[in-house]
Amino acid sequence: MGDYWRKVFARAWSDTKQSFGWNQKTALTALAALAGIAVAFIQLGLVAAIASATGLFWTALPIAIAGLLLFVWNFISAPASLYNELSKEYGERIAALELALANLRQLPLDYAAWRHVDRLSLRDAAFLWCELSPASQAMPSNVNAWFNALAAAIAKDELDFEPQYRESPPARERQREYQKRNPQLDTIVTRKALKAFANIHGYDPKFLRDA
Incomplete structure (x- = not known):
């Protein structure tokens, strides 16, 4: 059961990242934003750094909330997707086994x-x-x-x-x-x-x- 929920979590996380296009470019963008805060702190002081961080926080907050809601939605819908994939996979396996069994019952090709x-x-x-x-x-x-x-x-x-x-x-x-x-x-x-x-x-x- 634990393995099943790990798969559900992994699928939900993967679908959420894909929806936001999370990749190396977006990771570098986030790092650049953090670097901007650090530069503001070094050059302009703590107050400017806090102001910069606050602006980024309020900018990122709606995105974070949307991401959380999307993750919850994906977590709820992941079992259905996994079930469909498993059904297709096992359906193909069953069809292959049935065909193999049918071929065993047949005479060899002449x-x-x-x-x-x-x-x-x-x-x-x-x-x-x-x-x-x-x-x-x-x-x-x-x-x-x-x-x-x-x-x-x-x-x-x-x-x-x-x-x-x-x-x-x-x-x-x-x-x-x-x-x-x-x-x-x-x-x-x-x-x-x-x-x-x-x-x-x-x-x-x-x-x-x-x-």
């Missing part, structure tokens, strides 16, 4: 069979790239990362794809450009195109090996 498949959706290609069966329902983070990588390769003309035309020939070029900029899970790529992309970057996924 790479010999996949070598005869010349056309793949980006979704299937991303799963196979990660040595996972495309039959899986959930898309884990590593598969999603490779889907994004392949989609980006299409957008950069590093990976050829097969456009799906739904309009008359005059509009096909425009449609192809749109699909290139916005690849989808069902965007079709060929085995040959995937191998060319892999060769460019030095990748060697198992499902693209000839034997």
Whole structure:
């Protein structure tokens, strides 16, 4: 329990500092103000130093009160933020474990069979790239990362794809450009195109090996 409240306090303090932009620059500004009081004391005497400090105090007091109120607010709201982060983290872990369990229940990938498949959706290609069966329902983070990588390769003309035309020939070029900029899970790529992309970057996924 003590560790939990330390995390709440740390989050509230961090959020408060971030709200005020507390960093090296603001710390140097505060030190410069204190140095100004010291200079006033040395050159003008105690009365001038007290007057300078009093002015700074009344200037800083509203900021300090606002900071205290903001810290209290952040302290109250920190548990909800921590809960959301933990929920997301554990949700991803549970999804990964469920996927791993589902993969354990499945038969191993038949790479010999996949070598005869010349056309793949980006979704299937991303799963196979990660040595996972495309039959899986959930898309884990590593598969999603490779889907994004392949989609980006299409957008950069590093990976050829097969456009799906739904309009008359005059509009096909425009449609192809749109699909290139916005690849989808069902965007079709060929085995040959995937191998060319892999060769460019030095990748060697198992499902693209000839034997």
